């Protein structure tokens with residue numbers, strides 16, 4: 466079987482290489498986290514398919530580069546429109562595949578995927594203009610030139626949306642692309658590949674190879690024919706990719722994990738703080754940015770905890786296709802067991818589990834209850850490691866210095882949430898927080914022109930706005946003298 470019917474459309478289970486669908490001798494099984502049901506057998510790519518895809522992308526590169534930014538922008542605009550027209554289909558496909566809420570996919574995630582493509586399409590339609598600089602009558606003309614083939618490796622927690630952060634700027638900059646989506650969630654990338662064809666993006670400009678990280682991801686990142694590696698995923702995988710890319714000195718961009726703090730200060734609006742705390746359970750905790758370490762000023766800790774408990778009691782766990790559901794299942798049995806392992810080990814250490822701490826037996830399957838661990842042992846894994854599930858910790862601090870020491874006290878630096886009612890205080894604190902993104906009295910809002918990425922082990926480089934082009938394009942400075950012209 467080469468395709469499966471999902472949400473009333475056919476989703477091809479083969480790679481998309483050079484505009485053609487290509488099967489592999491072997492396949493891997495894709496199931497739905499909602500109920501374990503079988504979704505399809507997808508082509509299991511390896512070095513052979515990666516070589517084919519890189520070759521197709523290299524072949525397509527000169528014409529795509531020479532098409533010019535404006536024309537590329539028009540084709541990407543078509544693609545953005547097609548995503549918008551297919552929001553419902555994409556939302557259903559993604560929810561079946563990764564178990565995240567259908568209503569979020571419909572109203573937030575898929576429209577945002579279209580916006581990501583449109584944002585970079587607009588830059589391209591404006592011919593990717595960069596600022597020029599004048600010095601002693603000489604013009605320094607700065608350009609973003611296409612760099613070649615971009616290898617994109619993506620995770621399963623927001624598969625298509627995260628891929629479009631990379632695909633948009635790479636294609637707009639004039640690079641061609643080989644995408645390797647996560648093996649637990651291949652479906653949206655396959656349907657998206659069909660949309661690129663409908664949008665008029667030439668064959669070979671966008672390619673998808675399915676398969677496992679070690680089999681398809683590893684040869685892609687080590688390939689001498691690629692110009693860039695952009696990876697979103699975990700720190701251990703990033704280390705493997707850094708080694709693989711080192712041989713060819715291929716530039717890498719890494720968006721990695723986090724263990725972000727959510728700081729509730731004495732002067733905070735505690736209702737708002739409780740609201741923001743509950744949001745950290747979104748997508749069943751499978752959000753890199755989640756503020757999983759709640760740090761509360763000791764003077765307001767009890768009042769905050771009571772308000773938080775009240776809000777958590779109203780959270781409904783269930784089928785992610787149900788409009789009333791707030792939290793769905795974990796993505797995969799292996800990931801579910803990993804989360805359970807963290808919680809069980811914390812329990813064995815005597816951790817204080819305030820709520821949750823176990824699978825939701827009423828629902829069965831991959832549903833793990835929203836969990837709160839109070840006052841974990843400092844330095845224990847539950848408070849230092851990224852769990853990537855609905856497991857939050859709560860600790861108290863006595864003053865700003867201690868809050869900052871705790872907040873900055875992990876190997877990560879992806880994000881932070883600050884809740885404070887005093888602007889001066891909030892500004893002082895944010896200055897000393899080490900994080901790529903800090904939200905003050907809010908969460909999850911970002912202008913696409915602003916940078917996104919992590920400090921410390923949470924990443925290398927930044928996505929968004931000009932930062933994306935600085936990575937995907939070759940930045941060139943051509944200096945024109947005022948003299949020497951014959952005309």
Ligand code: NAD
Nearest residue numbers: 619620621646647678682683698699702705720721722753
């Ligand atoms: P992962 O590192 O296990 O896998 C990510 C991707 O890498 C998958 O496509 C996988 O097949 C591939 N891969 C695995 N081994 C590889 C190898 N040796 N060579 C090349 N590719 C390989 O991560 P995951 O479990 O899919 O995703 C969860 C992680 O992603 C978490 O750490 C989360 O914080 C992080 N994440 C970060 C961001 C961000 O923007 N910072 C966003 C979402 C997720």
